Amino acid sequence: MFDTLIHQFWSLTYSGIALGFIYVLIAMGYTMVYGVLRMINFANSEIFTVGAFATMIVSKYVFDFSLEMIPPSNAKLFLVIICCLAASMLVSGLLAFLVELVAYRHLRNRTSNRIAPLISAIGIGIVISEVVRILTRARTQFSPNVVPKKVLFTFQGAEIRLDNTVTIFAGLALFIILERFIKLSRLGKGIRAVSMDEDSAKLMGVNLNRVISLTFILGGLMTGAAGFFYVNVYENVKYNMGFSLGLAAFTAAVIGGIGNIRGAFFGGIALGLVEIYASAIVGTQWKPVTVFIILILILLFRPNGIFGEAIQKTRV
């Protein structure tokens, strides 16, 4: 039962961390919105789907890549990565902005009922995934291999592949940029102020609508980047792909203490590792069950996530 785990420990660890970074980036879409609005962004999984499709479309139609072609290298590879990543992030950021405008803004001002925006966000999610489903005729679309799955070197028998390495380093860079932006910039201060106390922030002259839009856009940018990395590693996209990944990313955000981006970072990595290890031990089909049992256990003993109250106070 534990044979696979022991034999392939390092290779599993490496792909677990890469998967963890995909979760971290999607979790940003949940945790930032939650930090500011205290609401779950239910359309985030569809924002992720659209981001993944953007990468597929750019590589297929703009760069004219095909499934059989030899992946590009060096300067060309760098250009392709930048273009695909930018396309995914921009499309997802824009979509997140629209989601806030349509599903949340009007309702936020009109009602104190917290479940109504949730339902309208679910509605938007259904609309987006259905549009994608109809356009793709519900078929899985295979994406060209943008980043080659070249083995860079081996470590303790584990193959360190280029696609996973790109995910880890670019993911880390994006996370650090986001973290610094929120910590240091004026708009980031606005986000933190609103997440601490909405009314006081308003009284201090923070433009609430702008801050909330920005939060959605930042979350969307990160989620879109996750779409790019996902396509790189798994090379296929489908209209309902966002569901299970969104669920896992949300779990990651909860494990780390939702509303807290550093918590989501560690939660995402931890979840990626646990998922990969659990699949190796009990089989892939039981993966969702193990993940949720771990989630319930963590919440039982630390009801505010692993990092608890201390970090909760320094939300977002």
Place this chain on the structure above:
Amino acid sequence: MINLRDKGAEFWERSNRPVRVLTVFAILAVIAALPYAGNSFLQTPIAAFDAVLVYPMGMFILMALGLNVVVGKSGMLDLGYVAFFAVGAYTMALLSTHTGLNTWEIMPIGIVAAMIAGVLLAIPTLRLRGDYLAIVTLGFGEIVRVSALNSESIGGALGIAGIPFPPGLGFEYQLLDQKYFYWTILVMILLVIWVIRRLTVRRPGRAWESIRQDEDAAELMGVSTYKYKIWAFVFGAAIGGGAGVFYASRSMVIAPDNFTLNTSILILACVVFGGMGNIWGVIVGAAILGYLPDRFRFLSDARLLLFGLVLVIFMNLRPEGILPRKKREKAIVKKDSGASL
């Protein structure tokens, strides 16, 4: 927009007992006669109208009433309600195919099984804050579905087939003419409405209401919030389990695919769409959301797309649902917000 709920309440308060009794009977007669209205504009293009009345409409109403106790009355966001429905359905499927018990004998067993599942979920999770509760219940729903999917002993992905119809009570349940199923589920719905209304005006109902409005204040006033939250949860689970038993018995075959997260979300949408906390609103909301997708089946591909659009537009127009809560409560809210300004 006119407030139908208040208009209805006004009419009810102004009329005397005979008028009230007559109104109730008139409405019940119209509802009970619905299976005969299949040839009118109500006809659903592909599924037979009487079948649509049973599932999804009747079943959605039953489940939405159960979920309304948890979400609308006590204010706990439950995203895994389908789990209890699944527990009821699987209890029915397993017991009826392995033992000689019939639907009515299994019904209480299924309800108890769902209640046990409710307690097992409630004890660890109800101490959590609202939004964590949402994700844990969601996870629980997925655990139940994935476990059913991966357990070959209960049919795996294929599910369980050959579940018998309920035995007739002086009439026979038929596949092609489902009006008896419809009337049975109507009786079940009325029974649930009666129980919920009894509970609402008594201690548990008041406790749930106080928990929804302010849990800390309720606790300070001596309401055992943890206990009543578990009760609300278990009560909702019981209704879901009962609905599941009946659903399995009518469908003859069940599979894990019948119990996805989408069903939970759809039932939640019924509750919010109709008007959280108000059982009449919930019934109207569930009837509409159950009926619309089947009525517009000719749109085939764009059906769900339109469903999503309806949810978005409608929530923006009427965030409190079709038939919102009572006027009195709204007045309290208005006064509060006035004072804080």
